[in-house]
Amino acid sequence: MLSLRPAVAQFRIPAQQVHTEGYLLDADTIWMGTGNGIVKMLRNGDLLQRWTREEFPSLLGSPNVITKDNQGRLLSYSDFWGIRRFNGSDWETISDPFTPVIGPLSFIDMMVDSQNRIVLGGGGAFLYRQNGTAWEQIPVPFTINRMKRGPAGDLWSNSGGFIAHYNGIGWTTSEAALPDKRLCFDFTWDSNGDLFGIFYQQSANIPEIWKFPDGNLDQPELVVALPEYALSDNPPVFYTESIAIDAQGRIWLGIAGFDFNFIRRDGDTWTELGGYFNSPFPLFAYSEARMTPDPDGSMWICSRINADPLYRYADDTGWQVYENSFSEMGYAGAAGLDGKVFFGGSRFMGSYDPATDQYRHKSLGASGPVVHDMAVSPYDSTVYAATETGIWEFDGQEWSVSFPINDPTAHGLCVAVAPDNNVWSLIATSNGQTIQNHLTVRAPGGDWQGFLLPRTASGLAIAPDTAVWLPVFDQVYRYKNGALTIFDATTVGYPFTELNGALLEIHPDKQGTIWLFVPGAGLARYDGTAWTVLTPENSGLYASYNLRSMAFDAAGDLWLSFSNGGGAQRALQVFDGQNWKNYTPYNSNIGSQAIEEIVPAPNGRVWLHDSYSFYYFEPFPRHLRGHVLRDTNENCLPELPEPPLPQWIARATAPDGQKWYTITDPNGYYELPLDSSLYDVDMLPPAIVWANCDENQSVDLTQTLTDTLDFSGEVLAECPLMQVEIDVPFLRRCFPNIYQIRYCNFGTAPAAVASIDLSLPAGLVLQNLGLPYTEISPGHLRVALGQVANGFCGDFSMTVVPDCTLELGETLCVSAQISPDTLCLGSPGWSGADLHAEATCTTDTAYFVLRNQGFGDMIEAQDYVIIEDEVIMLVVPVQIPMGDSVKIAFPVSSGYQRIQVPQEPGHPFPGLVSAFVEGCNGSQGSSFITQYPFDQPSPFYAQTCAVLKGAFDPNDKSAAPEGVKDEHYIWPGTELDYKIRFQNTGTDTAFTVAIRDTLPEWLDVATFRPGAASHDYNWDVSGPGILTFVFENILLPDSNVNEAASHGFVTFKITPADSTSLGTVLENRAGIYFDFNDPVITNTVFHTVDTGFLAYNMVNTVLESKPSSSLLISPNPAGDWTRVSMPGHFFKNGSIRLSDVYGRTLAQQKFQGDHVVIRRNDLPAGVYVLEVFDGLGWVGAGRICWY
Secondary structure, eight states: OOOSSOOOSOEEOOSOBOOEEEEEEETTEEEEEETTEEEEEETTSOEEEEEEGGGSTTOOSOOOEEEEOTTSOEEEEETTTEEEEEOSSSEEEEEOTTSTTTSSOOOSEEEEOTTSOEEEEETTTEEEEEETTEEEEOOOSSOOSEEEEOTTSOEEEEETTEEEEEOSSOEEESTTTSTTEEEEEEEEEOTTSOEEEEEEESSOOOEEEEEEGGGOTTOOEEEEEGGGOOOSSSOOOSOEEEEEEOTTOOEEEEEOSTTOEEEEEETTEEEEOOSTTTSSOOSSOOOSEEEEEOTTSOEEEEESSSOBOEEEEETTTEEEEEOBSOOSOOSEEEEOTTSOEEEEOBSEEEEEETTTTEEEEEEOOTTOOBEEEEEEOTTTOOEEEEETTEEEEEOSSOEEEEOSSOOTTOEEEEEEEOTTSOEEEEEEEEOSSOEEEEEEEEOTTSOEEEEEOSSOOSOOEEOTTSOEEEEETTEEEEEETTEEEEESTTSTTOOOSSOSSOOEEEEEOTTOOEEEEETTTEEEEEOSSOEEEEOTTTSOOOOSSOEEEEEEOTTSOEEEEEOSBTTBOOEEEEEOSSOEEEEOTTTSSOOSSOOOEEEEOTTSOEEEEOSSOEEEEOOOSEEEEEEEEEOSSSSSOOOTTSOBOTTOEEEEEOTTSOEEEEEOOTTSEEEEEEOSSEEEEEEEOSSTTEEESSSOEEEEOSSOSEEEOOEEEEESOSSOOEEEEEEOSOBOTTSOEEEEEEEEEOSSSOEEEEEEEEEOOTTEEEEEESSOEEEEETTEEEEEEEEEOTTOEEEEEEEEEEOTTSOTTOEEEEEEEEESOOOSSOOTTOOSOOEEEEEEEOSSEEEEEEEEOSSSOOSSOEEEEEEETTEEEEEEEEOOOTTOEEEEEEEOOSSEEEEEEEOOTTOSSOSEEEEEEEOTTSOOOHHHHTTSOOOOOSTTEEEEEEEBOSOOOSSEEEEESOOBTTTTEEOTTOOEEEEEEEEOOSSSOBSOEEEEEEOOTTEEEEEEEEEEESSOOEEEEEBTTEEEEEETTOOBOOTTTOTGGGEEEEEEEEEEOTTOOTTOEEEEOOEEEETTSSOEEOOOEEEEEOSOOSEEOTTTOOOOOOTTOOOEEESSSBSSEEEEEOTTOOEEEEEEEEEETTOOEEEEEEEEESEEEEEOTTOOSEEEEEEEEETTEEEEEEEEEEO
């Protein structure tokens, strides 16, 4: 079951830096380059400062090398990020990621030489050195493995079976002195300047340590061969890949592989320090460790390859973890009254304080116990953790451990704190054949006491009345005051007699009702007298299998986390006792991994931990809800039983301009979770024949938790309003290609006789059409739809085959016209004029026709513009009477010609009317067709143009228009038609595909229109502008089984907001979820909103003025300034306005006298409009062309 209503983006990630890839010891501080930026902390773990990805917008990879220059300034390098230098307060860009050096290459090491020049090495045989503002390549006759700065500031590297030294002119190596070595993994120096390296012989898998006194590569001395190291029963057989020498002269080695280890040689004695069972390292091989000796004798370690924390080992403290996050934890968790949250996992525990952003980690010792459960006392804030080594306690300062059962096999399974502050624990022991469970308790100030349970339990819960509840396979135990009550098949009303698995996750609610999860059945509750079972069939429960975690939050709502399997997908579900809400990766901003642990906090937050991330749910303190109903009795009051109006967009605007959205459901109901604030609330109707009786209402949510605002939808005209969309995922020659046509009636009345006319260009051969049709003429088809009810949307497909003789790169355009295509109402300020454009051509001339097909004359001239490729050739005003037309002949000199003109102000469907021709003189202008907006004069007409391609990306995002030039320029107010394509390239059928698109703030959600798609879908908008498209039961086959059917797509239209500033870059991408697997992130599509980005042909540009203008503008064209005057007119209260050709005001100033000087002020070259006003109003207008 999928939630009908998406969640607002309430899941938030606390400030954290995950996984260290580079670090630097600096006096008493540590600098760490992590997966989310850079961290500076003290050696005791206190956070000093952090710089996150948000502060480095271009940061895509982890800062994997941190070093200092010779002046003590910090340097950081990251792939796709470049080199940054810290000046004490900010990070300066030394070399950005788009330089020829850094852009295409990936470097593994960075150093600064004796002349303070930065050197980058790695990525194969690449070595670059900074030379002023440029980079010079150092010739390298081998492949670089590691690169390091020597004691004299010189350059050293290793490759294959040798160490190499660069003397500024050429390379010397150890190859001649040690010719029989096949591998050299790492090298280092001791405090005397002697060089040490790890080598392997050609014929043996035996690591050897060789010493080169004073770095002389011609005089190697064998220190030791590692077969002498045999402390373990199974000595290491994997490569020894890392070496370091500490302040005491002890040699440290890092051994990679599944049995990875860290060993240390002191004299002739070897000591094991690492390994999975002796340290907090992850399970996988810890390859290529980066080890740095500390002057205090300890060693700092992180991986050069794997994304792991930073570790420190000292003889007095053992292993310590330095990470500004919770990474691999997630088995257990708890939260305290002070807001701190605790998590535990394998081998260590940690805490996070939201008030200070401080993380703390605690290693649990050499045996590597797993934390199974955690609890916090509400009385004294003591933290308890059930582990395999006993019950650990944290008093706010120190951790200690106690053992409720004196048994060497004992380990803790569960721990809980009762309302009377007694601590209860479930302890498991083994007698060698069976596992036994003990229920133990410790009163404040007392000792542990307990008894053996009849059977093993899988959970522990304490009810408000202090009774202890335990699920025991097919039974439930209740223990209180020394009495054990067993619920089983002999108990009247007990429902669990045939189970598919053990009872799981038992929890009491505030009222004392006991809840537990029953695999195969669902969610059960016991109110003290009877059992009730909630299943996916009789309730909104998401699934009856694969529960990962379950908990009640501070408000009493029940949270459940599900993983894959049993027909269910990953989801997080919340039940408030009446309503169910599902949070999934595509209707909210939760992660794509199943939640392993749910940890409610007393302050209302719910902390969540999956396999890779740590975040929390922040409950909104206020809710606004209501209904939108059709005003059938015309009193502008929402009254039942008036019919509901679905898919109206509800918008709440805060005083700071922040907007929140949702849509009405099939019952016309909406609900907006909001912060405490004042809001202006309005409803956005789906079409212009609808309106709000009240344009907006205000609500004050500072004094109330919930409020209700109902809206009445007013019918402006009783008529249909049709809309058509058409699109295709791609076009391939010689193969069938499927166009999808979607039509809707957003009007207030049915369309009695509806039809769609399709126009196909030459070269597209119709193979199949999903509905009956009539061929009107070659390439022109009519599909009869019959009656289309208001509020109804339908779709059908059309299969065509592009002719094999067509050229790759050609652009083919298909259009659709739906009828009825007339409006039954006017628009305020609209004259009734409705412009249409046509274009034809001969080999040397393009012929354009502009027609007024409306029911009124144009009352104001509009500029038409003729563009050839990327050059404006003509700008001419035109004013066309009703039923009349203007014909323009234009000489062709290139491959693409276009005419465009805006509709008159007040037109119900504003925008550019356009037409184009290409290839008239034999030159192909295909690359320009998709750069400009298509002709979309009304919802009755749709056009899509696709380029013939031989290959395509399976999951991508595109937009029409693409935008002009490399900056993808578009004019203000240009409607964008986004297309998201997807393909199942997995190994099995996808049952659900979901697409989540977080819109940039400059796209106006009020203009959103869902479009054509390959399959049926549901759409939604939520939060600050999050679009969701869900294809339920899509059954999309994988490409190996059925390549043609493995594709899909969806389109939508949206327009930049009127407040979008010139120069704004609109970036947009989407996440595609196949059955809730990790999302496939599409490419980023971008557009730059601007004017003046086209060149002007100054010879042909016509600088005509609007009628009634008598302004003199000189010089014109002009460079930096021009003089504007009107003979015989003296202005006492004059003002002049400068606008672009699309009416956007760019500058305005007041003046007195008979003239005024206008300065250019860095405006781009182009044609602009000047209008002069006096105290009585508009006086005249003209045009100025800036060079």
